[in-house]
Amino acid sequence: MFLQAIYKMKKIKTNTNFSLKRGKLRVFVVLLLSLLALTACSIKQQRIAAENPENKISFTDSTQMSRLEKSVLKQIDEHSHKNGFYFIATGVEAFSTLTGLISSAERSIDLQSFLYHDDRTGRLLAYKLLQAADRGVRVRILLDDFFSSSKISLLATLNAHRNIEVRFFNPISTSRWARPLAFIAKFRKVTRRMHNKAFIVDRHVAIIGGRNVGDVYYAMRDDYQFTDLDVLSVGPVVKSISTSFNTFWTSRWAVAAVSYNQYDRTSNGSKVVKKKLTQLRVNAKKLQRSSFMKAVKRSGVVRKLRHANLSLLWSNSRLMYDPPEKVRGRRKHRKKYLMNQLMPYLAQARSEVLIITPYFIPSRSGLRWIKRLRKKGVKVTILTNSFASNDIPFAYIGYERYRRKVLEMGVELYEFKPTAETKRRKTYKWLKSIPRSGLHAKLIIIDGEKMIIGSPNINPRSRNLDTEIAIMVNSTEIAEKMSALFSKLIKPVNSYRVVLRKRVNDWKEADDPNVSDEDEQLVWKTNKQGKQVQYRQEPNTGLFEHLGILFIGLLPIEGFL
Structure with a gap:
């Protein structure tokens, strides 16, 4: 069994220097400033030089093409070396595609994500990655460090395999106890x-989009599910996506994951990892018999791709991504930022711009480009989360302060319902209840x-703080498909359609020309049981939520939203 083979192949690393320096550490731990210095030092020691990005992984990189590669390259040749795209709109199809590609991998798997949840799908994906590594596939996993500490047992288990390497980007601390201090x-x-x-996968198939793992x-x-969007890509653009991954992987901010013993010296790392391996095996067996996995197997995206039966849309494209140096916050690098690469295309819009974004906080600079588009007569339509569908209330509050302004500019604005896509989710037999819906897709047409x-x-986060990646596709056919x-x-x-409507009271009628803009009120329009319904305040929110919106809205936190 591969679960036993892992430990024959590679022992879990431990901090050998720890026992030698224990006496010194006892002295330094007394002082808070010394503890912070130790944190910085430990991070520096874990860095791996860009000149040797694969010094830990030992595997045979076969020069013979995999079956998946042969199928993909044949299709690319038939379409004049353009890029082929397949859009993944449902969570079931997304998981089916991900696990199918892992099972088909013969040479390499690279995974880059902001979040990796230690839940049912996250564990099954980890199990599949371990199986791929047992076949000799090289696996590299690059995760942002912010939330990774809470999943350290899962990630340490993956990192224990000789063919898997896990790295954390922009680490806060390699010690559980020092993390809170590092935050300050x-x-x-x-x-x-x-x-x-x-x-x-195998350097010839790639997926990018909005989904993390979970x-x-x-x-x-x-209880809650995202409506999200990914795109599977084949063709020359995959080389660019692979280059972007390697740029982050070999950067000075990508740090080798520590073993569980290093992260929490009060626990036995070997026992923790072995326990997690057992949990992964039990979770996989349980899920394989579920109605969820039956639906996943019916999807068959990768099977169709291998047999050249997948309906790919072919076009030229351009990949855009932030440089890893963005985390330094240096102004001289801002010209390279993704948003600055994207803005010229928006500025060239002639007739219409459609935007899907879960967290819409345009700030003053965003209002300026919307205003310029509207002055040219460009129609702007935006879909974002409502308060009830939003998983981050702070983000909604940042959006709420700009909502009236964009409506006054003539923007057509929609807010996603918490009951959206209920009809489809009712068909998911594995769910115990109908979950609340949230929007997580990111799309511009x-x-x-x-x-x-x-x-x-x-x-502001995507514009100034976080690194991002996006692909621009030049195709009327694809744009029409996404517009649908x-x-x-x-x-x-x-x-909900959000509009401004003139307020009606005892002194002024709605059609009175003397009614000013200040008298206009926000209205949420929708249909309910075949009839048009209008709300004068955020639907599905109570007094407590409204008071929270007013209070948090006073905090100076917009730059971090």
Whole structure:
């Protein structure tokens, strides 16, 4: 069994220097400043030089092409070396594609993500990665460090395999006890994160988009699920995606994951990892018999790709991504930022711009480019989360202060319902209840000709703090396909239409020309049981939520949202 083979192949690393320096550490631990210095030192020691990015992994990189590569290259040749795309709109299909590619991998797997949840799908994915590593596939996993500490047992288990290496980007601390102190001492560094999502198999197939790894993205959570969007890519653009991954992987901010013993010296790392391996095996067996996995197996995206039966859309494209140096916050690097690469395309819009973003906080600079578009007569339509569908209330509060302004500019604005896509989710027999819906897709369509999909939101974090990745596709056919998806998501069954309506009171009528803009009120329009319904305040929110919006809205936190 591969679970036993792992430990024959590689022993878990321990901090050999720890016992030698124990006496010194006891002295330094007394002082808070020395503890912070130790934290910085331990991080520095874990860094791996860019000149030797694979010094830990030992595997045979066969020069013979895999079956998946042969199929993909044949299709690329038939389409004049353009890029082929397949859009993944449902969580079930996304998980099916991910696990199918892992099972098909023969040479390499690269996974880059902001989050990796230690839940049912996260554990099954880890189990599949271990199986691939047992076949001799090289696996590299690059995760942002911010939330990784809470999943350290899972990640340490993956990192224990000789063919798997895990690295953390922009680490806060390699010690559980020092992390809270690092949050205070290194606040500017802590707020800058790697938000990229990329998955590359055998260097010829890649997925980028909005999904992290976890139940909430793959239609497995009973209480809350995201509506998200990824794109599977083949062709020359995959080389660019692979280059972006390697750029981050070999950067000075990508740090080798420590063993569990190093992270928490009060625990027995070997026992923790062995226990996690058993948990992964039990979880996999349980899920394999579930109705969820039956639905996953029916999807068959990768099977169709291998047999050249997948309906790929072919076009030219351009990959855009932030440099890893963005986490330093240096102004001289801002010209390289993804948003600055993206803005010229938005500025060239002639007739229409459609935007899907879960966290819409345009700030003053965003209001300026919206205003310029509207002055040219460009129609701007935006879909974002409502308060009830939003998983981050702080983000909604940042959006709420700009909502009236964008409506006054003539923007057509929609807010996603918490009951969106209920009809489809009712067919998921594995769910114990119908979950609340949230929007997590990121999509921009320009003039029905260009489409941009990836990880960035329209907010200050994506613009100034976090690193992002996105792909721009030049294709009327693809833009029309995505526009149809946009139209579906803004239908009354899925979204509220937010408008400004003149307020009616005892002294003024709605059609009175003397009614000023200050007298206009926000209205949420939708359909309910075949009839049009209007709300004068945020739907599905109570007095407590409204008071929270007012209070938090006073805090000076917009730059971090």
